[in-house]
Amino acid sequence: MLVNGRQYRTLWWEDGALKMIDQRLLPCRFRILSVNTLGGVCDAISDMAVRGAPAIGAAAAYGMAIAQLQGLGLKESYERLYNTRPTAYDLKDGLDHYMRAQGEPVEKAVEYANASSERCRMIGVHGAKLMREGLRVLTHCNAGALACVDWGTALSPMRVMKNEGRDLFVWVDETRPRLQGAKLTSWELKQEGIRHSLITDNSAGHLMQKGLVDMVLVGADRIAANGDVANKIGTYSLAVLARENNIPFYVAAPKTTFDRGCRSGGDIIIEERDALEVTHIAGGNRLEMQPITYDGCPARNWAFDITPRKYVRGVLTEEGII
Amino acid sequence: MLVNGRQYRTLWWEDGALKMIDQRLLPCRFRILSVNTLGGVCDAISDMAVRGAPAIGAAAAYGMAIAQLQGLGLKESYERLYNTRPTAYDLKDGLDHYMRAQGEPVEKAVEYANASSERCRMIGVHGAKLMREGLRVLTHCNAGALACVDWGTALSPMRVMKNEGRDLFVWVDETRPRLQGAKLTSWELKQEGIRHSLITDNSAGHLMQKGLVDMVLVGADRIAANGDVANKIGTYSLAVLARENNIPFYVAAPKTTFDRGCRSGGDIIIEERDALEVTHIAGGNRLEMQPITYDGCPARNWAFDITPRKYVRGVLTEEGII
Numbered sequence: 001m002l003v004n005g006r007q008y009r010t011l012w013w014e015d016g017a018l019k020m021i022d023q024r025l026l027p028c029r030f031r032i033l034s035v036n037t038l039g040g041v042c043d044a045i046s047d048m049a050v051r052g053a054p055a056i057g058a059a060a061a062y063g064m065a066i067a068q069l070q071g072l073g074l075k076e077s078y079e080r081l082y083n084t085r086p087t088a089y090d091l092k093d094g095l096d097h098y099m100r101a102q103g104e105p106v107e108k109a110v111e112y113a114n115a116s117s118e119r120c121r122m123i124g125v126h127g128a129k130l131m132r133e134g135l136r137v138l139t140h141c142n143a144g145a146l147a148c149v150d151w152g153t154a155l156s157p158m159r160v161m162k163n164e165g166r167d168l169f170v171w172v173d174e175t176r177p178r179l180q181g182a183k184l185t186s187w188e189l190k191q192e193g194i195r196h197s198l199i200t201d202n203s204a205g206h207l208m209q210k211g212l213v214d215m216v217l218v219g220a221d222r223i224a225a226n227g228d229v230a231n232k233i234g235t236y237s238l239a240v241l242a243r244e245n246n247i248p249f250y251v252a253a254p255k256t257t258f259d260r261g262c263r264s265g266g267d268i269i270i271e272e273r274d275a276l277e278v279t280h281i282a283g284g285n286r287l288e289m290q291p292i293t294y295d296g297c298p299a300r301n302w303a304f305d306i307t308p309r310k311y312v313r314g315v316l317t318e319e320g321i322i
Numbered sequence: 323m324l325v326n327g328r329q330y331r332t333l334w335w336e337d338g339a340l341k342m343i344d345q346r347l348l349p350c351r352f353r354i355l356s357v358n359t360l361g362g363v364c365d366a367i368s369d370m371a372v373r374g375a376p377a378i379g380a381a382a383a384y385g386m387a388i389a390q391l392q393g394l395g396l397k398e399s400y401e402r403l404y405n406t407r408p409t410a411y412d413l414k415d416g417l418d419h420y421m422r423a424q425g426e427p428v429e430k431a432v433e434y435a436n437a438s439s440e441r442c443r444m445i446g447v448h449g450a451k452l453m454r455e456g457l458r459v460l461t462h463c464n465a466g467a468l469a470c471v472d473w474g475t476a477l478s479p480m481r482v483m484k485n486e487g488r489d490l491f492v493w494v495d496e497t498r499p500r501l502q503g504a505k506l507t508s509w510e511l512k513q514e515g516i517r518h519s520l521i522t523d524n525s526a527g528h529l530m531q532k533g534l535v536d537m538v539l540v541g542a543d544r545i546a547a548n549g550d551v552a553n554k555i556g557t558y559s560l561a562v563l564a565r566e567n568n569i570p571f572y573v574a575a576p577k578t579t580f581d582r583g584c585r586s587g588g589d590i591i592i593e594e595r596d597a598l599e600v601t602h603i604a605g606g607n608r609l610e611m612q613p614i615t616y617d618g619c620p621a622r623n624w625a626f627d628i629t630p631r632k633y634v635r636g637v638l639t640e641e642g643i644i
Contacts, residue, residue, distance in 0.1 A: 027616040174600065174614070176498060176522040182601070182615045190616055198600055198621035200498040201524050202556030206627035209558060234524025236531060240566050241559055278496065278520055279504070283603045283612025290605025290612070292496070293504045294349040294512055299520040305528035 001145035001152075002191045003030060009117070009150045010055050011062065013106055018062040020050050023146055027187035038067045038077055045084040045091075048178065052147020053221045053257055054116050057090030061112040064098040065105035074099065086269045087230055087304045089222035090116075093256040113149045119254035120151035122318035127157030127217075127252055130321065131168065136214045138171040138204060141232035142184040143219025143252060153219040153252040155188065157316065162194050170196040171213060173204055175232060177277040177301060201234050208245040216242045220253040220315075227309030228265030233302050239311035251307075252316040265306035275299035323467035323474075324513045325352060331439070331472045332377050333384065335428050340384040342372050345468055349509035360389045360399055367406040367413075370500065374469020375543045375579055376438050379412030383434040386420040387427040396421065408591045409552055409626050411544035412438075415578040435471045441576040442473035444640035449479030449539075449574055452643065453490065458536045460493040460526060463554035464506035465541025465574060475541040475574040477510065479638065484516050492518040493535060495526055497554060499599040499623060523556050530567040538564045542575040542637075549631030550587030555624050561633035573629075574638040587628035597621035 001008055003021075011020040017036040024047070025031050033049055035041055041063035044050050050059045060081045067077035078095050085091060094112055101108040131137070141147075143154035151159060161168055170189055175181035182198055189196040199207065207213050216238050222230040229235070229251050242249040262268060278299040280289035293299075315322045323330055325343075333342040339358040346369070347353050355371055357363055363385035366372050372381045382403045389399035400417050407413060416434055423430040453459070463469075465476035473481060483490055492511055497503035504520055511518040521529065529535050538560050544552040551557070551573050564571040584590060600621040602611035615621075637644045 028613065174498065176496065176524055179614050182619075186619045187616045190619070196620065198597075198615060198619055200555065200600055200623070201522070202498055202554075202559065203622065203624055203627075205559035205562060206555060206624055209627070232524075233522065233528060237524065237527035237559055237563055240527060241562055244562050244566075275520075278522055281603050281605045281612075281614075283605065283614050290603075291350065292501050292603075292605050293520060294509045297504075297508045297512070297520055298518065300525065301522070302525055302528055305525075305531070 001150055001188065010146050010148065011050060011059055011113070013062065013110055018066065020044060020059070021146065022049050023051060023184060024049055026183055036066060038063055038070070038072060038080060041066060042080055042084050052142060053088040053090040053219070054120060054148035054153065054254060055146070056085065056088045057094030057256060058113040058116050058149050060091050060094040061098045061109040064095060065109040068105040085271060087221045087271045089259045090256045116254070116256070117149040117151060119256070119318040120148045120153060120156050123153055123252050123254060123316050124151055124156030124160035126320050127316040128160040128164065131157055131161055133166050134168065136169045136171065136212060138173065138207065138213045138216045138238070139185065140173040140181065140218045140235055140238055141175045142180040144185055144188040146184050146188060147219060153254065154217045155185070156252065158194055159192055162192055168194065170194060171207060172196050172198045173201050173234065174198060175234065176201055204238055205241045208241050208247055213247055216247060216249045218251055220251050220257050221304055222262065222268055223253060223258045223315065224262040224264050224268060225260050226264045227312065229307040229312060230265065230268045230304050231307065233305050236305040236307045239307045243311050248313040249311055250314050250316060251312055254318050265308060268306060270305070271303040273301045273303050275301050277301050323472055323510065332468050332470065333372060333381055333435070335384065335432055340388065342366060342381070343468065344371050345373060345506060346371050348505055358388060360385055360392070360394060360402060363388060364402055364406050374464060375410040375412040375541070376442060376470035376475065376576060377468070378407065378410045379416030379578060380435040380438050380471050382413050382416040383420045383431040386417060387431040390427040407593060409543045409593045411581045412578045438576070438578070439471040439473060441578070441640040442470045442475060442478050445475055445574050445576060445638050446473055446478030446482035448642050449638040450482040450486065453479055453483055455488050456490065458491045458493065458534060460495065460529065460535045460538045461507065462495040462503065462540045462557055462560055463497045464502040466507055466510040468506050468510060469541060475576065476539045477507070478574065480516055481514055484514055490516065492516060493529060494518050494520045495523050495556065496520055497556065498523055526560055527563045530563050530569055535569055538569060538571045540573055542573050542579050543626055544584065544590055545575060545580045545637065546584045546586050546590060547582050548586045549634065551629045551634060552587065552590045552626050553629065555627050558627040558629045561629040565633050570635040571633055572636050572638060573634055576640050587630060590628060592627070593625040595623045595625050597623050599623050
C-alpha cells in the first residue's frame, strides 16, 4: 500500500523482529511497532494494533515463528495466539498453516504472508471486473490493505480499478465504536488517491434510500459453510438496508476466511469487547480515552454481527465470485 | 425532570431571562445558560445548546417574547428564529402560536411552554398503556425531557411507567454524530432510575436479530400529512430493521410536530450540518473537538432522514395512538 508515496505492507519481518504499522494511532501518527516476543504479538492482536482477519492470520504466523525461535512450546504458543480474538477465522488458518509448513521459522511465516497478500490482490482482479466506471460503493469498517498484509479485501477491487485508471467513489462508514472507517479506510483511500466521503453509520440507510449508493462491499471475519457472514458490527444492518433498496450487497474475502467446520452463522462466536470502547472515545493524536457518557453508564459492545446468506449477492474471492 | 433529585425543566423564564440547561456540556457538566437577547436565543438553537423539536418550539416562543420586550420588529424576529434550523416543525408552531396569542410577552411564551409540557405528559399517559411490564425498548437520539420542555416524547411513556412502579429496560443508541443518546438519553434515564444500556448505532440490528428488542420507540422532528416521519439520521435504518425482524416501530410526537402543509416526506427539507461534526468528536468535559480522521477528510452530515409511513406501526400523541 502507499503511505506518503512509499510502498508498505501492514506487517513484515525486519532485523529479527515483526514490524507492524500501529493502527491505533492512525491517521494522526504513522508509527512502526517492533515486536519480538510472543506476548508482544498477542497484545498487538488483542489490543488491535494489528486488526482485520487476514492481517491477524499473518501476525499469528509471525508470532509462531517468534515462539519457535525462542524455543517456546509450539502447542502452547498456538493456544495463546488462538485465544487473542475469537471471531476472525484467518487467525486459525495462519496458525494451522504454520504448524503444517516445512522450513525455517521466519521463512514459514513470510511464505504465509506473501500468499495472503497475493490472495488479496487476486480478489481485486476478480472484483474489479464487476465494477463499472463511476460506481458509488459503500463500505464499512476497514477491509483495506491495513486489514490484510497488503491490497485489502473489499478495498482491493477499488485499488485495481484505480490502477486501471477507472474512476469510482467510496462512501466510508465511520464504523463505531473503534472508528476504523474514519481513522483507517478514509486515510487509505486518500493515500491511494481514490475519491471518498466519510459518513456516520447512521447515514448509510438515508444514502441508499436517496439512490446515492450503487453497491455495498464489505470484508468478512468468518464465513460459515452455509454462506452466513460474520463481519464488523453494523454489517447486518447494511445488508438489510441494501436489500430493502435493491442495492447489491457483496462480501470480499479470501478462502482462508471460510470456516467449513462451522455450519451456520449461529455457530460463530461473537466477540464482546470492553464497554469502555462505547462509553469513551479516543480522538486526536493519542490513545487516551475521553468519556462521552455519565460515569459508570452500562454499555454492551458486540464487535461483530451475522449477515445471513440470503442478503449476500456474492462473495469475491481470489478464485472468482461465488 | 429529575436532576440530582431536584425537579427541572429544560427551559424556563427567571429573573428577566430565558434559562436553559446547556445540552452541549451534558453529562459531564450541568450548567444553566441565561439568555436575554434574540441573537442569544438564535445561537442557542442553531448551536444546539437547546435541541429537540418541542424544546426548540418553546425556545422560539421565548425568543419572540425577548424580541417584543426589546421593541424589535416581530416579523423580522420571527424570520430570524425560523431560519435557525430547517427540519423541526415545532419551531414554526411555537412562533405561530406566539403571533396569534394575546397578553404580555413573557406570559404568551410561558403559556406555550406549559401547554407543550402537558402535551408531552399526555403522550406518556397514552403510550404507557401500550407497554407491558418488562418491555425492552430501543430508542434513538434524545426524545426525552431535554428535547421538550419536560417529560419528553419517546421517553415520556417510560417515565409514566416508572411512576406507576412498572419495570422496563431501554437500549440507548448512542446516535452519532452528536451522541445525544450517549450524552443525554442515558443520563436522563439514570436520573429517573430507569434501567438502560448504551449501544453503538451499529448494534441495533444485531440486537433485533437476536430477539433482544420488543419495541422501537423514537421521537419526530416533523410528520408529513401522509404519515412520513422526519427524525434524527438513523431512524429510517431502525424502522427497516424493525420491520425485517417483526418488531413494532412507534413514533411519539405531539400534534405540534404534524405539518399538514407538507404532503409527504419528500417535501421535508433535511438539514445538512457541518462536516466537522463527523470528522471530529467532543468527549469529556468540554466543547473542544478532537479529529478522528486525517486532516481535511471530506464528510457529509445529514442531520435527519425520512421514515416512510409503511414502517410506522403508530404515532403516540397527546390525544392517543394514531
